[in-house]
Amino acid sequence: MAEIATQVEQEKEPLFGKKERKLLIDPINDNNPITVQVLGICSALAVTTLVDKAFVMAIAVTFVTAFSNLAVSFLRKGMPKQIRMIVQLVVVAFLVTVVELVLKAANYPIWKELSVYIGLIITNCIVMGRLEAYAMANKPWRSFLDGVGNGLGYGVILIMVAAVREIFGKGSLAGFKIIGNTPEYLIDSTQNAFFSWYMPNNLMVIPASALFVIGIIIWVQRSKNTKLVDVS
Amino acid sequence: MHSNNYVTIYTVIMTLIVSVVLAVIVSGLKPIHDDNEAVFKKREIFQAVKDYLGADLDKMSDKEVLALFDKNMQQVVIDANGKPVEGVKAENIDMAKEEKKPIADRQYPVFTFVGEKGTYYLVSIRGNGLWDKIWSTIAFQDDFNTIAGVSFGHAAETPGLGAEITDNPSFPKQFQGKTIQDDGQYVSVAVVKGGIKKPSHQVDAITGATITSNGVTEMLERGLKVYLPYFESLKK
Amino acid sequence: MGDLLNIFIKSVFIENMVLAYFLGMCSFLAVSKSVKTAIGLGAAVVFVLTLTVPINWFINEKILGPNGLFGMDLTFLRFILFIATIAAFVQLVEMVVEKFSPSLYNALGIFLPLITVNCAILGGALFMVAREYSIGQATTFGFGSGVGFMVAIVVMAAIREKIRYSAVPPALRGLGIAFIITGLMGIAFMSLMGINPGNYMQHH
Numbered sequence: 177m178a179e180i181a182t183q184v185e186q187e188k189e190p191l192f193g194k195k196e197r198k199l200l201i202d203p204i205n206d207n208n209p210i211t212v213q214v215l216g217i218c219s220a221l222a223v224t225t226l227v228d229k230a231f232v233m234a235i236a237v238t239f240v241t242a243f244s245n246l247a248v249s250f251l252r253k254g255m256p257k258q259i260r261m262i263v264q265l266v267v268v269a270f271l272v273t274v275v276e277l278v279l280k281a282a283n284y285p286i287w288k289e290l291s292v293y294i295g296l297i298i299t300n301c302i303v304m305g306r307l308e309a310y311a312m313a314n315k316p317w318r319s320f321l322d323g324v325g326n327g328l329g330y331g332v333i334l335i336m337v338a339a340v341r342e343i344f345g346k347g348s349l350a351g352f353k354i355i356g357n358t359p360e361y362l363i364d365s366t367q368n369a370f371f372s373w374y375m376p377n378n379l380m381v382i383p384a385s386a387l388f389v390i391g392i393i394i395w396v397q398r399s400k401n402t403k404l405v406d407v408s
Numbered sequence: 409m410h411s412n413n414y415v416t417i418y419t420v421i422m423t424l425i426v427s428v429v430l431a432v433i434v435s436g437l438k439p440i441h442d443d444n445e446a447v448f449k450k451r452e453i454f455q456a457v458k459d460y461l462g463a464d465l466d467k468m469s470d471k472e473v474l475a476l477f478d479k480n481m482q483q484v485v486i487d488a489n490g491k492p493v494e495g496v497k498a499e500n501i502d503m504a505k506e507e508k509k510p511i512a513d514r515q516y517p518v519f520t521f522v523g524e525k526g527t528y529y530l531v532s533i534r535g536n537g538l539w540d541k542i543w544s545t546i547a548f549q550d551d552f553n554t555i556a557g558v559s560f561g562h563a564a565e566t567p568g569l570g571a572e573i574t575d576n577p578s579f580p581k582q583f584q585g586k587t588i589q590d591d592g593q594y595v596s597v598a599v600v601k602g603g604i605k606k607p608s609h610q611v612d613a614i615t616g617a618t619i620t621s622n623g624v625t626e627m628l629e630r631g632l633k634v635y636l637p638y639f640e641s642l643k644k
Numbered sequence: 645m646g647d648l649l650n651i652f653i654k655s656v657f658i659e660n661m662v663l664a665y666f667l668g669m670c671s672f673l674a675v676s677k678s679v680k681t682a683i684g685l686g687a688a689v690v691f692v693l694t695l696t697v698p699i700n701w702f703i704n705e706k707i708l709g710p711n712g713l714f715g716m717d718l719t720f721l722r723f724i725l726f727i728a729t730i731a732a733f734v735q736l737v738e739m740v741v742e743k744f745s746p747s748l749y750n751a752l753g754i755f756l757p758l759i760t761v762n763c764a765i766l767g768g769a770l771f772m773v774a775r776e777y778s779i780g781q782a783t784t785f786g787f788g789s790g791v792g793f794m795v796a797i798v799v800m801a802a803i804r805e806k807i808r809y810s811a812v813p814p815a816l817r818g819l820g821i822a823f824i825i826t827g828l829m830g831i832a833f834m835s836l837m838g839i840n841p842g843n844y845m846q847h848h
Contacts (some may be wrong), residue, residue, distance in 0.1 A: 217669040256410040256418050261760060262731045263422065269724040270426050274433060277720065281437045284444035292770040298727050299763040301670040378569070382834065383666055387827030391820050398815035427721060434720045504776075539659070540775075 199321040203329035208397075209302045217301075217390075222293050223334070224386050227350040230338035231331075232286050236275045236294065238327025241303050244268045245311040245323030252312050264307050265298065272297045302330055337389045345380030443470075449499065450477045453519060455559035456530055456545040459584075460523040482520040488512050490637030503534045503543060516634055521547070528556050529642075531635045535627025538619040540564040542573065542627060546583075552639035555597065558583040560624070570620030582611040588632055596629040648784045651777075655788030661764040662796040663826070663833040668764030672797055673822055675755070682801035685755045686794030690787065692759050693768050696733055697786030700726050700769040701779055726769045731760045764793050800826065 203209055223233045247267050248255075255263055276294045280287045287294070297303065306326050311319040343349055379385055410418075447470045454473065458465045461476070468476070483498035488511060498517030506514045519530040527550050534543040540563035547556040558580045560573040573579050586597045587608050595609050599621040604610045613621035661667045668689070675685045703725050705711075708718045738756045742749045759765060768789050772782045803825055812821050 217666070217673070222666060254418070256415040258410070258415055259419065261735075261757075262728055263418075265727045265731050265760070266422060266426060266724055269727045270430065273430055273720060273723050276723075277430075277433055277437050277441075281440040281444065284441075284448050288448070292767065292774055295723050295770045296667070296763050296767055298723055299761050299766045301761055304761045382566070382831070383664070384827040384830035384834075386666075387823045387830065391816070391823035391827070394820040394823065395813070395816045398820065399813075402815075426724060430720050430724075508776075 196318065196321050199318060200325040200328070203322075203325040204332055208329045208333060209305070209326050222383060223290060224338040224341055224389075225345065225381060227335060227338045227342050229286065229289060230334045231350075232279070232283070233290065233293070234327070234331025234334050236272075236279070237297055237300060237302070237330055238324060239275060240268065240271045240297050240300075241306055241327040241330075242320055242323035243271055244303055245306055245319040246316050247271075248307050248311040249314060249316040249319035264304065268303050268307075269298050302326055333390070333393065336393065337386055340389050341380045341385060344377050345385070446499070447473055450474065452559065452561065453477075453481075453499075453530060453545055456547040456557045457521050457523065457528050458559075459557055460521070460525055460528065462524055480522050482522070484518045484520070485515050486518060486635070486638045487516075488514050488634070490635070490641060492638075501532075503532050504541070507534055518635065518638065526550060529639070531632070533627055533631025535623055535631065537562050537565045537623045538570050538617070539566070542620070542623055544624075544627065544631075546628075546632065548639075552643060553587045553589045555583050555586045555588070562620075565620050566617070569614065569617040572614045572617065573620060573624065576614075579611075579614060586611065588628075594633060594636060596625075596632055598625045598628075600625075648780060651781055651784045652788040655785050656792040656795065657833065657836045660792040660796055660833055661767060661789045662793055663830045665767065666826075666830075667767040668762045668793055669826075671755075671758050671762050672793075672800065672826075673819065675758070676797050676800040676804055676822070679798060679801045679805060681755075682797045683794070685758070686790075686797050688755045688759055689762065689764065689793045690790030692730075692734060692737070692756075692765055693790035693793075694783065694787040696730050696765060697768045697772050697789075698779060698783045699733065700729055701772060701777070701782040703729060704769075704773055705779075722773070727760075727766060730765055730769070734760045764789065796829070799829065 223229045244264075244267050248264055251263070251267070272295065275297070276287070279290075279294065306323060310322045314322070339349060450473055451465065454461065454465055454477070461468075463472075465473075485493045485496040485498050485501060487493050493515055496515060498519055501515055501517040503517075506516070517532050521528045521530060528547045529550070529552065530545055530547045532543065532545055534541060536542065542560065542562040542565065544558060544560045546558050548554065549556045560580055562571060562574060565571040565573065583597060585608075588594065588596050590609070598610050599613045600610045601613045601618065601621070604612060655661075658664065662669065662672050671685060676682050704719075704722060707713050708722055708725065710717045712718070734756055738749075741756075768786055772785060775785075777785055800822075804822065807821060807825070816824075
């Protein structure tokens, strides 16, 4: 009797069971697309000067990974093998175009700031990486969750890097002044926040600093989890 | 392996679906995109006279910006000789496109802002920074000589260095009250390093951003000259 | 000519795809473990960028633009057509090279599939549009960006070959230290911006 019960359960495939939760949670830490799978670094660096830019980018990427995984998983059986890659890329490019059009209507200044980096989501290796590694071999719902998980894992690192860069580079967080002088420090030094002696550090504003921050995040993550250490 | 026919049909159907869906989305969102672009551009122009608007520009809603622009902003387009051109709106002039034309064919926008405290004449100029283009809107008082306010924009200057022309409000602020003429002679305004010698025609450069600062000087010198004949004609 | 030379030098040293914009980082980090493979990937990127940027220029100008084949603004199809062109081009090159030069295929072949999703290739096409280059400028820019990528990846590979013998903290080995080296290289390349020939011509 017990055997039959488990069989029924397996056939039902719960909408949100243990496996599904693992799909969502794993990429956020132990199988993070940026720090462990080394995917999608390109655009991660250019948009992490300010938290709100990183946040918009994280949402855009999550949307694209989730829905491209879903679409490709639906299409996987009828997809002609000769042009598999082109079909996948067209699906991704289509979704990215939708994101761009919607963002341009919803928040024009951010669209303008992100400029070519929205388009570059197409070649963000996370998207193609997950399509090949997961969506081509799994059912739509699970693929969708895998996409959401990986998008979020990417977003978490993106926002962490942006937070560090914005606090130390501009003294603010998501536009709110936290430490150091106001940007008007040359005109008016009376409007101080905490630690008014702190001068914003320009090193944190240049793109190279994103690499240092990610390098350090990897260092911390790997000293905690020695399984991830690179032996080569 | 699928047959070639299958691949062809698959490709055609996919292309059709994708283009039709995108075309529908674009036609739905196009009006919003155009509105957003207009608001963005008008905010950028207002930035040069933001101290005279009677309200905080950053807190104004898009509707208020458009309404104020319609009500208090007059616009004229002039040609390379400073003569007004009929049938063109200044807000539709794209300086990036004008720059690619031969000098004699270029057109330039002039906006007149009628504020509570006075009338201001706004002109657009464009030049080169370190990495890419920089541009600026300059507002003059009605003597056509004294600068009332300045705003800058840039495509890709270095954050923390050249990008301070927009990020650090104290840089544009320095220009207020500077004059571009000396006894009727055109001298422009220069961005200089290591101490100002002529206080009415010079402002302090940004530390570490020599090339952007030189670019601003060059842009002002070359860009403002174009508008002088028109200003002369207004004085009469 | 001066204008083209300016774009070339800028795209190799000053606006280096990898070190100034951090595009193409995935393959940059994955394939920079030995100098030999780095040269292979670099050569493939130079080849593909030099040809796809002008091809995409034609597509953007003559098919999608308002003055193009259909006489209307189809630029919303830009992303799709650009990436499809790049993917199709890479596949074509792969087939041609495999047929006519097996030795070249052995050297470059394994890198070609990697190239389609290299951000630097699509980035080249998108920057070309954003900067409104002419056809001559676009080709030069494509070639220069490719050379810039090759320079960066070969230098990186040379450093990584040596660093294997250094006492890097275990948790930082491999990926972590690679990130930090790339950051330092980026800062080193920033000092080259003083040679920007455009500014020289403009101010002298």
